[in-house]
Every structure is written in C-alpha cells, then in structure tokens.
Amino acid sequence: MASLAQAPASRWIQPNTANGSKIWGIRGGIGFSIWPNGVETGDKDDGGPRGLIRVGREVNGKFYLINFIAIEPIVDGRIEFSEISPSTVDDRWGKLFWTSDSQAADAYNPNLAKGVISHPDPAKPEVEQLTLYLFMEQFLHKANPYLKISIRSDRPDELCLEIFNKPNSAKMDRCALTATMGNYSRLRQLHLNDEVVDSRKLYNDYKGIDFIEKQSYPADKFLKTVDGSLIAIATPNESSAELASWPNTKAYADRAGWRYRVPIKLTQYWRKDAGNYDPSLELRVNGRAKYWAVASRDPNAYVDIPGGPAFENFELREKYSSGQKFYFGITTKSAEELLK
Template identity: 35%
Template sequence: MKRLYTVFISCICFLFICAAASAQNWKDLAAPKKGTKWIQPSQGSPAQPVWGHANGLQVGLSPLPGPRGLLRIYTPYLGHQEAEVMNFIAFEPIVKRGDHRGLSELEMSTLDNKRGKRFWSANDSTSTIPAREDIPATGIIEKTAGAETLTVYVFSEAFDNGAIVYTRLRFYEDQPYEVEITTYTAPGSKALDHFIVTATMGNYARLRDLYLQTGTVSSGTLWPGYKEDGFTAHAHFPVSSFIKNRNGVAYFIAAPNEKNPSVAAYASGTNDHWKYYGKKATQYWYSKNNNEKMKGLVNGRYAYWASQSPIPGGIAYENFELKAPFVQGCSYVFGVSPLTANDFVKKIKNKRK
C-alpha cells in the first residue's frame, strides 16, 4: 500500500511538472481581480498568483517575474509598474543542531530539478501536496479581531536540511502597507531552531540607515572598507535596541539615506532591473510574538547581486530580517511605508496598537 501511495504521489507531481512546463508567459495568465479593498487571483484558468491590498502592499509568487522560492513584494502606491518587485522574501529554516540555513531561492527543487524551491498556495493549512503555481488559491476574506482580512497559505517543498515549512499570509484592511507572515512546520519536518523569513533585496532601494533607539546605524559605518562582490557577514542587533510603540511592539527599520533614490548615477553595464524608480519608502519588520532573544540582522553588498556593478553611493544593506527561536505559529510583519523614516518613527512612537 505504501508503495502504491508513493507511485500515486509521484504521478501527481509529474503531471504538475508537465503542466507547469507548458505554462505560457506570465502576462498571458489571467490578471488578478481587483476590488475596492483586495486584489486576488482570478479563478477558472491559469492565473497570476497575487494577493493583498487593492491600493497597498501586495504579494506574488512564481511564475511572476523573479527567481523561484521567493515571495514577491509589490508596492504600486510608490509609482511602481505591474510586477515591479520592491523586495523579495525568502524562507530560510535552520533545523535543530544544524549549522546552516535552508535557502529557498538557491536550493534545487526535487520536483523538477530547477533552481529554487517550489512554492504553492492554498486556502487552508492542510494542502501539503505540491500544487500548480499557476492555479492559485483565492485567499479567504473574513473578519479577524474586528477588521476585515485576506488570508492565504504558502507552502514550500522540503528543504535539503529536512525542514518542511509553510506560512500564512494575512492582510489587514486597516494596515495597507503591511503583510503578516506566520511561520509553521508541516508534518514530517525536522524540528527547527529557527525559521527566518528574510527580505533579500534591500540593494534595489539602496537601504543604508537602520533606525534604532540610540540613533541611525549606516551600512558605510558597519563595513567601511568592504569592496568585494559578495555578502558581508551579518551584523546583529538585540530587540532591546529597536524603536518601540506605546504598547512595547519593537520595530526594526531600514531606509535609504538618499533624498531621492530614483536619481542616481549607475556604473556602465549595470542591469536596468537594478535601477530604482518611484517614491522613497521605509521598510520595516516587527513581531507579534515579542521575544527577548529576538534579533535584527542585516548584511551588506558593495556590488549588485551576480554582478561586478558597484551600487551607487556605496555599500547598502541587502538581507534585512528578524531572527528568533522557532515557535509554531510565530507571526512577523513586513511593511513598506511611503512615509520618510523620521515621519514613520514619529508615527509608531504615538501608536498604541
């Protein structure tokens, strides 16, 4: 019976792989439905997997442009065009007594031998069997703690280190520039020490200043002499150094140090997709499960990923994340505010929620 079940699952996976391989260009997929509050995938045909606020932050998945194994963060309210990614979020679980992170963007898929772990969406927490990327779940609209919400689950195939994880994405109508990401292990997973959801493309917006209780910390100060084409080591900041609102919720905040990031002189040969346009914005994390062991981590790059092109203005933060001991159902919130960092800090210091 076990052998028959294995063959059955293998056949299902093969069909999904064949269907995905025949998928058309992402622009040929059905466009998402946009209502007054929410944007959701169309149903009944291969469709673009996009969820979120109709006029705020949105999240997409492959086969939309970009590497597999990443959530795409869209911010059209900053003047960005369709499918323009402001940042990516990767899944990086660390198993107990393990010494390295799983890397959702870089590991090879065991389903089709392509780079990047396969992500798929569902309307519940039980859909652990791989599903087609281009037949996305609608997401569920309901009332949560008095506010209307849109919820969708995003699953990943197993990681090379034995982690099997998924997340719940939830958007709240009164928080148009945020997405809540709740982290879980699925049945059969190895136990975890950490499940890091990391924003991986801070270099696009050229994030250079961290805002902490003691003031700003610049990437140039942390790594003044670094001019290589790889990643720096991570810098760690305890949650006690974060800026807090009146209820003690701690925010890890990063922003560009340029007055207008859309105006920059790029080195010859810099790929156009690195050239930022649109309004300046402030990116941030906070957790709804504050833990005294939580830390904020950043690393930096002097040259854009997979290139020798130096970043205009010098080294900038690339990965930007929270790291805490894993607890099933721990929630992290990622946001991209159109406010300047100083105005955003003033706002949260007066915020009671």
C-alpha cells in the first residue's frame, strides 16, 4: 500500500510523454491502460486486443498484467461485447477506446488524458483520488455507454468504475463490466457466504474448447465486509510457485503468454457499496478447460489449463442505472483478510 506521507508526484502513475508512461495507477497498487498501450513493464505497444481495459498491479516496482475488463451492454435483450464488436472505423474486432479529463470532452482523441487528482473526502483531507473518463465507439445496437474510472489513495487495490450513457444511447437493460481473463491467474475458488465454489468440481469432466457456464449467484449469497459492502472474491487454489510452473513441451512453449509471470499470488474481487445496489444484482462466472485461442475451432490450437478448469469471466450483473458503481480489486490479501 502506498504511504499517505508520500508526495502526490511520487504516489500517482500517469501518462507522461517525457518518461513514456502510458498507465494510470498508484505506486504499489492497481493500474490500467488501454489499446494499444500495454500495462506490463516491458510491454511493447503491439496492438493486442482492442475494446478492453488492461488491468495490472505494481509488485516490487514492476507492473504486471493481471486481467482485462470488457464492457457488455444489453439493449432489448441483445448483448454486445466490446472486445469483439466490430469498430465502425476499420471493421476490425474491438471498439476503440479513448480518455478525457472531462466528462464533457468526449470527442475521439488518441492522446491519453493525464487524469485529475482531487481530494474526495472532506473528512479525510489527506486522501487523494485520480479520476478520468473512458469513452468508446457506439455499439451496433446503439448503446453508447462511457465510464468514470477512479483510484483512491486509501484504497490502492481497487478501481471504481461508474457507468453512464450519452444522450444518444439506446436504453440499456444492463451494462456488464466483466473481468475476462481469470484463466491467466488460474482462478478456481469462488468465495460465497456459505461455500467456496471450486471450478474443478463445478465443471468436472469438461474437456471441450468452449466456455462452459452452469449458474449465477444472487446478492444474498455474497460475502460482506465490515462496512457492509457486498463482495465477490475469486482466488487461485495454487501457490505462487505452482502458478509459475509451466509444462515443458513445444505446444506450451508456443503459448507461453499464458504463463503466470507475477512473483506473488493475488486475489481478485468485485465489490458493491453497502445499500447501493439493485435487487437484480448477481454474480456470474463461466469457465474454460483450455486456454482461449482466438475463437479457433481447431482443437489442436488449444492446450489444457494446468491443474484443471478455471473460472474465466468473472462479473457482477445489475439492472442499468446511470452512475451505478462497481469496484474491481486486485490485492495481496486473502479472502479472509478482505472481510476484516
């Protein structure tokens, strides 16, 4: 956790043409970037998947990619996926994203916003917050959402994601924010208030190349933190050494991008403020037994996830309302520690 005694200039990570930074984040905590910029230290800007927020964490002075967050609006029961919905600019997969320091300045601009630092809590003047807006192309079904993204210095493990819509947007039934890459961290344990759901048991004997989905979990199954927040927690079932291990075959060498590179094990979670949620709120997960291979139908393009099926998409779903907030966290804390 970043010390509150640190100077603001050293606490925050912001895009900077002088030093080449293309990340928004906080020292020792969470950070994110957007296409074509990588979030991992040493990443080259090679394009990569569009239409995704790349979320990482700083560990021992280096940033590591941990997950992607996709935007999935539903209009009249029809869902679109920001990472595969075609761009109206070049018809390629993935909506174009851009950022702004102002909610009003929403015209496309490839230059990265710096983010605005404020003091959000008069009762805690030492607390700072980094905030910016993320805009995107309108979807084919005419949904036109945008996000306000912020990080607080007293909560360096999490992003606050608020969803809004432009005036020309079709009415959205729901606008899900989904963490799409749980397989990278081999998330296999879903912590609820009465059980820990194990993906290997839930998807027992599944060997296919597709996603598999069983059920969702209503809000009354969520755990609660000491302040009453509802929280859904996903963890690996392996040690950091086991996560870093990788089969010694050519097939796995060719897919080494899936190998876990972070030197520590991390917990991921979604959180909702106490009392600030709709009765429709639910947790949804799906799983995979094999690593994603860009929708190929050739079974030879896939390799098994070491250790068995893991959760891939991990999200909260809730009826849409303008300004609704979701918090996504990446932390060194265990599930038990998060509840204290």
